[in-house]
Amino acid sequence: MxxxxxxxxxxxxxxxxxxxxxxxxxxxxGCALSRNFPANRFPFRASSHFLYFAGLSLKxxxxxxxxxxxxxxxxxxxxxxxxxxxxxxxxxxLARTIGADAAYPLADLxxxxxxxxxxxxxxxxxxxxxxxxxAIALEGIDAQLAQAIATLRLRHDxxxxxxLRQAAAIAVEAHKIGMGMVSHAHxxxxxxxxxxxxxxxxxxxxxxxxxxxxRGEVLHxxxxxxxxxxxxxxxxxAGAETQMGWASDITRTFPIAGKFSATQRxxxxxxxxxxxxxxxxxxxxxxxxxxxxxxxxxxxxxLVDLGILRGQADDLVERDAHALFFPHGIGHLLGLDVHDMExxxxxxxxxxxxxxxxxxxxxxxxxDRPLQPGMLVTIEPGFYQVPGILQNPHWREKYQDCINWQxxxxxxxxxxxxxxxxxxxxxxxxxxxxxxxxxxxxxxxxLVSANS
Amino acid sequence: MxxxxxxxxxxxxxxxxxxxxxxxxxxxxGCALSRNFPANRFPFRASSHFLYFAGLSLKxxxxxxxxxxxxxxxxxxxxxxxxxxxxxxxxxxLARTIGADAAYPLADLxxxxxxxxxxxxxxxxxxxxxxxxxAIALEGIDAQLAQAIATLRLRHDxxxxxxLRQAAAIAVEAHKIGMGMVSHAHxxxxxxxxxxxxxxxxxxxxxxxxxxxxRGEVLHxxxxxxxxxxxxxxxxxAGAETQMGWASDITRTFPIAGKFSATQRxxxxxxxxxxxxxxxxxxxxxxxxxxxxxxxxxxxxxLVDLGILRGQADDLVERDAHALFFPHGIGHLLGLDVHDMExxxxxxxxxxxxxxxxxxxxxxxxxDRPLQPGMLVTIEPGFYQVPGILQNPHWREKYQDCINWQxxxxxxxxxxxxxxxxxxxxxxxxxxxxxxxxxxxxxxxxLVSANS
Numbered sequence: 003m004x005x006x007x008x009x010x011x012x013x014x015x016x017x018x019x020x021x022x023x024x025x026x027x028x029x030x031x032g033c034a035l036s037r038n039f040p041a042n043r044f045p046f047r048a049s050s051h052f053l054y055f056a057g058l059s060l061k062x063x064x065x066x067x068x069x070x071x072x073x074x075x076x077x078x079x080x081x082x083x084x085x086x087x088x089x090x091x092x093x094x095x096l097a098r099t100i101g102a103d104a105a106y107p108l109a110d111l112x113x114x115x116x117x118x119x120x121x122x123x124x125x126x127x128x129x130x131x132x133x134x135x136x137a138i139a140l141e142g143i144d145a146q147l148a149q150a151i152a153t154l155r156l157r158h159d160x161x162x163x164x165x166l167r168q169a170a171a172i173a174v175e176a177h178k179i180g181m182g183m184v185s186h187a188h189x190x191x192x193x194x195x196x197x198x199x200x201x202x203x204x205x206x207x208x209x210x211x212x213x214x215x216x217r218g219e220v221l222h223x224x225x226x227x228x229x230x231x232x233x234x235x236x237x238x239x240a241g242a243e244t245q246m247g248w249a250s251d252i253t254r255t256f257p258i259a260g261k262f263s264a265t266q267r268x269x270x271x272x273x274x275x276x277x278x279x280x281x282x283x284x285x286x287x288x289x290x291x292x293x294x295x296x297x298x299x300x301x302x303x304x305l306v307d308l309g310i311l312r313g314q315a316d317d318l319v320e321r322d323a324h325a326l327f328f329p330h331g332i333g334h335l336l337g338l339d340v341h342d343m344e345x346x347x348x349x350x351x352x353x354x355x356x357x358x359x360x361x362x363x364x365x366x367x368x369x370d371r372p373l374q375p376g377m378l379v380t381i382e383p384g385f386y387q388v389p390g391i392l393q394n395p396h397w398r399e400k401y402q403d404c405i406n407w408q409x410x411x412x413x414x415x416x417x418x419x420x421x422x423x424x425x426x427x428x429x430x431x432x433x434x435x436x437x438x439x440x441x442x443x444x445x446x447x448x449l450v451s452a453n454s
Numbered sequence: 455m456x457x458x459x460x461x462x463x464x465x466x467x468x469x470x471x472x473x474x475x476x477x478x479x480x481x482x483x484g485c486a487l488s489r490n491f492p493a494n495r496f497p498f499r500a501s502s503h504f505l506y507f508a509g510l511s512l513k514x515x516x517x518x519x520x521x522x523x524x525x526x527x528x529x530x531x532x533x534x535x536x537x538x539x540x541x542x543x544x545x546x547x548l549a550r551t552i553g554a555d556a557a558y559p560l561a562d563l564x565x566x567x568x569x570x571x572x573x574x575x576x577x578x579x580x581x582x583x584x585x586x587x588x589a590i591a592l593e594g595i596d597a598q599l600a601q602a603i604a605t606l607r608l609r610h611d612x613x614x615x616x617x618l619r620q621a622a623a624i625a626v627e628a629h630k631i632g633m634g635m636v637s638h639a640h641x642x643x644x645x646x647x648x649x650x651x652x653x654x655x656x657x658x659x660x661x662x663x664x665x666x667x668x669r670g671e672v673l674h675x676x677x678x679x680x681x682x683x684x685x686x687x688x689x690x691x692a693g694a695e696t697q698m699g700w701a702s703d704i705t706r707t708f709p710i711a712g713k714f715s716a717t718q719r720x721x722x723x724x725x726x727x728x729x730x731x732x733x734x735x736x737x738x739x740x741x742x743x744x745x746x747x748x749x750x751x752x753x754x755x756x757l758v759d760l761g762i763l764r765g766q767a768d769d770l771v772e773r774d775a776h777a778l779f780f781p782h783g784i785g786h787l788l789g790l791d792v793h794d795m796e797x798x799x800x801x802x803x804x805x806x807x808x809x810x811x812x813x814x815x816x817x818x819x820x821x822d823r824p825l826q827p828g829m830l831v832t833i834e835p836g837f838y839q840v841p842g843i844l845q846n847p848h849w850r851e852k853y854q855d856c857i858n859w860q861x862x863x864x865x866x867x868x869x870x871x872x873x874x875x876x877x878x879x880x881x882x883x884x885x886x887x888x889x890x891x892x893x894x895x896x897x898x899x900x901l902v903s904a905n906s
Binding site: 035036037038039040041042043044045047049050081082084085086087088089124189191192194195196198199200201202203204205210211217220221222223224226227247329338339340341343344345388389390391 | 487488489490491492493494499501533534536537538539540541644646647648651652653654655657662669672674675676678679699781790791792793795796797840841842843
């Protein structure tokens, strides 16, 4: 069996869209953004909605979809640009590659905009251009379009899954390289360099700014300044992105010296127990919020068993006390975006009619839908000692009866632990697409110690 | 002698500015740009004019300079952001670090904008905010400000030079790592990964998108798709940037198999001869355009000696025939931007009253000023066989008497060679700040072969 061509994958996607909307659709790719002066730009990243239907990362391009047909609007580079950028593919070649039914210069777009729905790109530059065509708001047919695209992109097709598996495989490789060199590294930056270098070496990019930190309690730490100390845990949250834009998102936490302390191992194994319980629960029809609730329960029970929390696990979870140590959600959708379709707000993440809960911990849950086959989600429980939470007088008072502070002090060498895998919902259950990266404490120690 | 503090370096800079302008100045740092959805952003890069006077890479910040005084406008992160981003420094601490005379929340900016000059950042997002304050055009006091800042930034002070030397040193290390691993690499991407990984490992970033290509004739090639073949030359143009934003920019071209062919070596040595002649010419008072002219002459004479061009070198250069193989300029200013201050157009690059020449080759010269001590420039001659030039009927006819096509065919294994160093103009002449990276053909071969 040969793999389906890009053109046939894309054709199927737009035919599915045509079953959901009966109006024309315009999708912009966006432009490369200036870093500090016009000729020095960030690497171009096309809008994910454009990539989903156009397959190729083309700058300054627009596609028009209607009734299963695709029209490409694209300006060929002027001949003098060949000096700087080499020969660019002709419009007709690009059109053939993606199976476009027609292709025009951008100037023709003005004649093809009427009554079309669109989604704003996350770039003011291109939004302005879109606004030139007509005012945009996610209401009316634009809102219908967002719902339709979310419906399609929620469940990955074979073409998407092939890309997502590649992105996961390279991230797994990169994480292994990071674990394999950490015993010789002196700084967070060195480990980050090894991991991102490995991703670039496979001609992929990073799907988000990697987190590589001994201060795992800072959830979105994007600095790499700290020295590595023998007793530290290093939290690495890093993913790869294919050239077509599909992402992976994996986290491991490991001891720099190759050996968890007794307290680190206890908490690590608790987070892993929550992780495993949640992964096992992934199945079609299961509510993702139940999986979040399960993680909270397992963590709360474990913290009770360790003497850190006091009380009954279900009472503690009912009171949101687990969020003292696990303040974020159990995970999110993964696809072309690492938080897939988050540019649409919660349109994709939350089932129609549902809203984020206004509760400590729960407010950060990014996904609240029943799982369906073809969805790819992350499962990423964690344990953190966040000063901003644990030293906050409001929380300290509210939960004063729940926390054994003296016992917690014993676990001072655990700042933050997270274990994150990418889990595909299958017809019969689940498949962990990042499973080649060990998460068992013993195996983690072996990976770190192998080269020391 | 202890190094001067950041605060004293910055104080000196704004006192110099106060000697040049008698109006208040507002400079914006800019914001982090969304990559595909709001929470997934490109690494933040502050505007270079802001960095020059504020020293720190602060998002969404403004400084006001007047009479040698500095006021900082900066909003402290809300307490809940500590969960995601850790504790942020307080406004008062930042103000102390940079020696600000006062510090205010951003909302106070409205009361401090009157009659101030500014320079638009290269980000539409922040430009809009600037425009909210009042209309901007680089005329009147804004144009005076651009001239004044260019005057200051043209000649680097000791604080800048320390940063620039660090950026060069790390780029040198990274290039050596690239050369040392190429004999085991199979793709351009692998070499790129090794080089950029090394830059990240030292907690720097890339000052521009690296060029790592066997197709050196594509001047701004930003793809890394090609396989490495034994007879190929690899052109690597890569630089590092310090956390304060100061850049380096270095190019080497080397044989993948560790040995130049006879024809590759002949052209390599010719480009190196042009490089060395140009570096030797760098001195205070020398016109940079003369150095460009010198490169053209050396290359033209060498190509005559190799039988590729026909005629007298000075006649050929007069007719711009050298540009058939060396179409770009000999280099540019280097500082906070890799093309320093190119956001101001040619305000910094061209002396007042001068304009770009409308001639083949010369039109791409980015710098036309007499050199002054403290200027840092690149010297980067090259030889390229660009199909877009050599197969262009217009050029073929115009230069039909100058080119020996049959002889040129012998050099088919030379697609593009460039040798680029960063050269500081000193009181007595010059200093090559990237000199630790060999450029001699024999040494290059040794570096590549050492690990094979």
